[in-house]
Amino acid sequence: MDLSTMEHFRGKDFVSLKDFRGEHLKQILDVAVSLKAMNHGAIPHTHVLRGKVLAMIFSKSSTRTRVSFETGMWQLGGLGQFLSSSDLQLGRGETIADTAKVLSRYVDGIMIRTFDHSDVEALAEHAEIPVINGLTDLLHPCQVLADFLTIREHKGTTEGLNIVYLGDGNNMAHSLMFGGARFGSHITICSPKEYLPSETMLNQARALAAEEEGTEVSLETDPAAAVKNADIVYTDVWASMGQDQEREARHGAFKPYQVNAELMQYAKEDACVMHCLPAHRGEEISADVLDGPQAIVFDQAENRLHAQKAVMAVVMR
Ligand code: CP
Ligand code: NVA
Numbered sequence: 001m002d003l004s005t006m007e008h009f010r011g012k013d014f015v016s017l018k019d020f021r022g023e024h025l026k027q028i029l030d031v032a033v034s035l036k037a038m039n040h041g042a043i044p045h046t047h048v049l050r051g052k053v054l055a056m057i058f059s060k061s062s063t064r065t066r067v068s069f070e071t072g073m074w075q076l077g078g079l080g081q082f083l084s085s086s087d088l089q090l091g092r093g094e095t096i097a098d099t100a101k102v103l104s105r106y107v108d109g110i111m112i113r114t115f116d117h118s119d120v121e122a123l124a125e126h127a128e129i130p131v132i133n134g135l136t137d138l139l140h141p142c143q144v145l146a147d148f149l150t151i152r153e154h155k156g157t158t159e160g161l162n163i164v165y166l167g168d169g170n171n172m173a174h175s176l177m178f179g180g181a182r183f184g185s186h187i188t189i190c191s192p193k194e195y196l197p198s199e200t201m202l203n204q205a206r207a208l209a210a211e212e213e214g215t216e217v218s219l220e221t222d223p224a225a226a227v228k229n230a231d232i233v234y235t236d237v238w239a240s241m242g243q244d245q246e247r248e249a250r251h252g253a254f255k256p257y258q259v260n261a262e263l264m265q266y267a268k269e270d271a272c273v274m275h276c277l278p279a280h281r282g283e284e285i286s287a288d289v290l291d292g293p294q295a296i297v298f299d300q301a302e303n304r305l306h307a308q309k310a311v312m313a314v315v316m317r
Contacts (some may be wrong), residue, residue, distance in 0.1 A: 003048060003314065003317060006031070006314045008024070008198075009028075009314035010315065011129075011130055011315065012130060013315075014130065014133060014311050014315060015120055015121065015132075017144060017145070017175060017179050017182055018178045018182075018208055020182065021182070022181075022212050025148070028314060029149050029307070031314060032149050032303070032310035033306075035244065035306050035309045035310055036266055039306070042127060048077065048313050048317055049076035049078040049108075049316055050076075050078065052076075053080075053081055053106070053107070053109070054109045054110070056069055056070065056081060056110075056111045057088065057090070057110065057111070057113070057118050058084055058087075058112075058113045059085040059112075059113060059115060060113050060241045060242070061241065063114055063278070064277065064304050065111075065113060065135065066082060068304040068305040069111050069308055069312075072305050075309065076312060078108070097122060097125075097126040100124075100127035100233050101105025101126055101128075102120070104128040104129050108129055108316050109130045110130070111131075111132040111133075111134045112132070113134035113136075113293045114135075114136055115136065115137050115242055117137060129316075132315070136151070136171060137170075137171060137240070139175045140172055141178075141256045142311065143172065143304065144172075145307045145311065146274070146304045146308070147176070148179055148304040149306065149307050150303050151183075151232060151274075153299065158185055159183070159184035160185070161188065161232060162186050162231050162232070162246065163187050163232040163234060164227050164232065165234040166190045166191075166227070166233065166258075166263075166316055167191060167195075167235045167237075167284050168191060168195050168237070168238055168254070169172065169191045169196045169198070171240065172234075173197045174197055174198065174261060176189075177197065177217050178201075178204070180205070180209070180215060181211075181212055181215055182212060184213055185232075186218070187215070188218045188219070189218070190222070191257070192253045192256075193221055196219065198221075202219070217287060223263055225255055229268060229269040229301065230265075231270075231271055232273075232274055233272070234273075234275070235257075235284045235285050237284055238251065238284055246302065251283070254283075254284065257284070258285065258286060259289055260286060260287070260289055261288055271294060272294055273285075273294045273296065275290065275295070275297045276300065
């Protein structure tokens with residue numbers, strides 16, 4: 001792992017996959033592979049972020065994001081500092097801009113999970129240190145970076161694959177569209193017509209796909225037609241964080257989009273099943289499929305650690 005060839009990442013924000021060219025995202029995955037090998041080898045960790053601190057602001061719940069970032073910083077020789085937004089003055093009305101300026105005087109990077117994507121953009125604009133998007137209502141780039149590492153491990157490549165996402169046209173759908181375009185995979189989003197991805201995100205993803213050449217971003221409403229020839233079948237919760245009160249109402253619309261054994265018969269025989277987790281067995285995915293041999297969901301969860309360590313190593317070094 002030679003980070004001296006990665007100077008172009010230093011100080012950059014990691015807010016959306018659209019901000020990075022495909023070849024650069026693949027370089028981050030290569031760093032992730034090296035870091036992952038170190039975690040399993042004789043030399044357990046590399047302290048490339050010795051003495052550095054990542055402030056981690058959370059306005060929403062988290063298991064994977066919190067634990068993987070905090071553990072990742074420790075393994076790189078630094079410190080991850082958990083900050084609940086309700087405990088910060090941010091929760092009492094201090095502005096994002098002032099928060100960004102203050103944190104820039106203390107720490108070396110900020111990871112934020114929040115609702116409004118424009119808050120992350122504002123934080124990145126006003127901070128003098130890298131800002132990493134740990135999920136917004138619009139995007140979840142760290143998850144999708146880890147997902148493409150997982151896909152590469154299981155399929156040997158990310159190029160030319162058919163990735164089909166079933167369910168809500170949400171933050172996961174948007175980041176998968178960007179990731180597909182950047183990593184050379186075809187993406188089909190299959191959602192009920194009331195829950196399609198944002199038109200703006202769709203247009204941006206299609207523009208990226210044209211830039212990277214050869215990949216397609218498609219929409220489909222029929223689940224069986226969508227998963228035909230799928231290499232990857234991906235799903236996510238029907239009601240995201242902040243939409244809990246809509247959960248019952250959404251069930252009716254999403255029921256035909258459940259990933260289950262019957263639907264998987266239409267996909268390729270060696271198709272993998274992915275889910276960013278947390279999952280609701282019996283809703284967006286049946287228990288037998290989530291716990292079955294085609295599911296690679298815990299590899300995805302593990303790869304959050306390795307992929308995010310790679311991001312932090314290249315932007316915060
Ligand atoms: N997938 C994911 O981001 O999980 P958490 O909500 O537990 O962080
Ligand atoms: N779409 C989900 C993803 C959770 C990781 C949410 O935003 O709650």
